[in-house]
Amino acid sequence: MTKIMGFLEKYFLPVADKIGKQRHLMAIRNGLISTLPLTVVGSIFVIFLNLPIEGYEEMISSIRPTLDIPFRFTVGVMALYAAFSVGHFLGESYKVDPLSSGLLSTLGFLISVVVPTQVADDVEGVINAGRYLTIADLSSTSLFGAIVTAIISVEIYRILLQKNITIKMPSSVPPAVSKSFAALIPTAVIILLFWGIRHGLHFDINSTVTLAVSPLKKLLVGNSLIGGIITVFLIQLFWSFGIHGEAVLGPIIRPMWDSAILENMEAFDHIGNAHELPNLFTEQFLQWFVQIGGSGTTLALAILFLTSRVKFLKQMGKLTIVPGIFNINEPIVFGTPIVMNPILIIPFIFTPIILTIVSYIATITGLVPMMMAKLPFTMVGPVGSLMSTNWSIPAAILTIVNFVLSLAIYYPFFKIFEKQQLEIEAKNEEAIADTVVEA
Structure with a gap:
């Protein structure tokens, strides 16, 4: 185990660290x-609808x-918001005007993805003749296109500014x-570029990008158990370091x-059945069924610490139980520590994997529905799974069952770790007693 950890720390983590810090x-x-x-x-509006x-x-x-309008203008146009926000943060990282970066990214996205629909005749009670934008073009189906066009737009903006291909105003302006x-000039270039690509060459950037990433997306967040296990394993592996x-x-x-x-x-807004949704391994699946108490399912460990005979572990349990209930596990991960701990790393990595398999089986057999809402990660586990699956009681029960299972998995490793800590505690107390006698 030590050799494996050493190998990963030397060769794997530097690469992962560079990827995690990459600007784009x-x-x-x-x-x-x-x-x-x-x-x-x-x-929340979907839930209460x-x-x-x-x-x-x-x-x-x-x-x-009317009640559906808040959903349509939040989730229903999410790609539009993503285009602006990604462009804003990328511009900020380059130290160019973030607002202009966001606006140009939104412009590039709209021109390259959205094609206005011409309606020649009035349809009574439905639509009037004229040009319309389809709201579906701004939804999750265009999310990857929004990201790509945002990056391209900001890069064009940055390069033109760096090359001084811009209009400069006096300092008194x-x-x-001035911004x-x-x-x-960057605005004109972005318009001409994306207008030419989409409406001149008839090349759909969004469809091409979406098609290119679909195999990976289908593996990691679709319905593939292997993909779900890979995702969970990598998350836990990084946390271990x-x-x-x-x-x-x-x-x-x-x-x-x-x-x-x-x-x-x-999909749920259209069909109203959470058992027939397209994606099983969403982030919410992991949050409510697997990462109970945070990555590594550490709420179970916090509960076990409360029962410990070791003063330090008992105190750690008291300090970490409340954050753990709300899925915040940094105190227990770094305070124990679990990081680089050869005993606790084993259940820390493998408990989530086992729960992933159990939850996958429960979902594909129809015992619990799929996730149809995105709630704050600090929601208490059973409540989160209940609401995120359209008020499914079996989903809440599965969260509780998985928590009990995580307790059973952690228990033998906890006892080994506790025994080790008892020996350390006894030696420390003995050393203190010897010091007092000598004094």
Whole structure:
């Protein structure tokens, strides 16, 4: 085990660290995380549009289109927000105007992805003649296109500024006005580029990018057990070295996670059945069924620490139990520590993998539904799984069952670790007693 850890620390972690700090990947991660309030609130509206109450659907049928509006303008146009936020953070990392970067990214996305629809005749009660934008083009289906066009737009903006291919205003001009004029030439270039690609060459950037990443997305966040296990294993492996697993993998997998849960939300909004959604291994699947108490399912360990005869472990249990209930596990991971701990690393890595397999079986057999909402990660486990699966009681029960299972897996390793700590504690007390006698 020590040799394996040493090998990974020497050859694997430096590469992973570089990937995690790569400028464009960090912009993608930060940009998508910044849209969290929109997806969370949008999810809440989906949940309350589908309360499992007899007669509820008929009761709201006349006002359902109105009640659906918050969902449509949060989750339903998520790619639009992502284009702006990714561009904003990438521009910020280059130290160019973040606002202009976000606006140009949004412009590039709209021109390259959205094709206005011409309606020649009025359809009474539905639509008037004219040109319209399809809201579906701004949804999760265009998320990858939004990311790519945002990166291209900001790179064009940055390069033109660095090459001084821009309009410079006198120093007496207010900064806001000066920045606006500086963006004129980049704006023209971005319009001509994406306009020519989409409407001149008839090349769809979004469809091409989405098709290119679909095999990886299907493996990691679709319905593949192997892909789910790979994701969980890598997250735990990074945490074992004290590196935030989701932060390292986030730039690569977060666009897929966000796309997957958005697809589930939109599908559920149409069919109303959480058992028939497209993506099983969403981030929410891991949050509510696997990472109970945080990565490594460490709430179980915090509970076991509370029962320990070792003073340090008992105190650690008291300090980490409340954060653990709300899925914050840094105190126990670094305070124990679990990082680089040859005893506790084993259950820390393999408990989530076992729970992933159990939860996968429960889902594909129809015992529990798939995830159809995105809630804050600090939600208490059973409540989170209950709400995220359209009020499924079996889903809440599965969270509790998985927690009990994690206790059983951690227990023998906890006892070994406790025995080791008891010996250390006894030696320390003996040393203190000898010092007092000598004094």
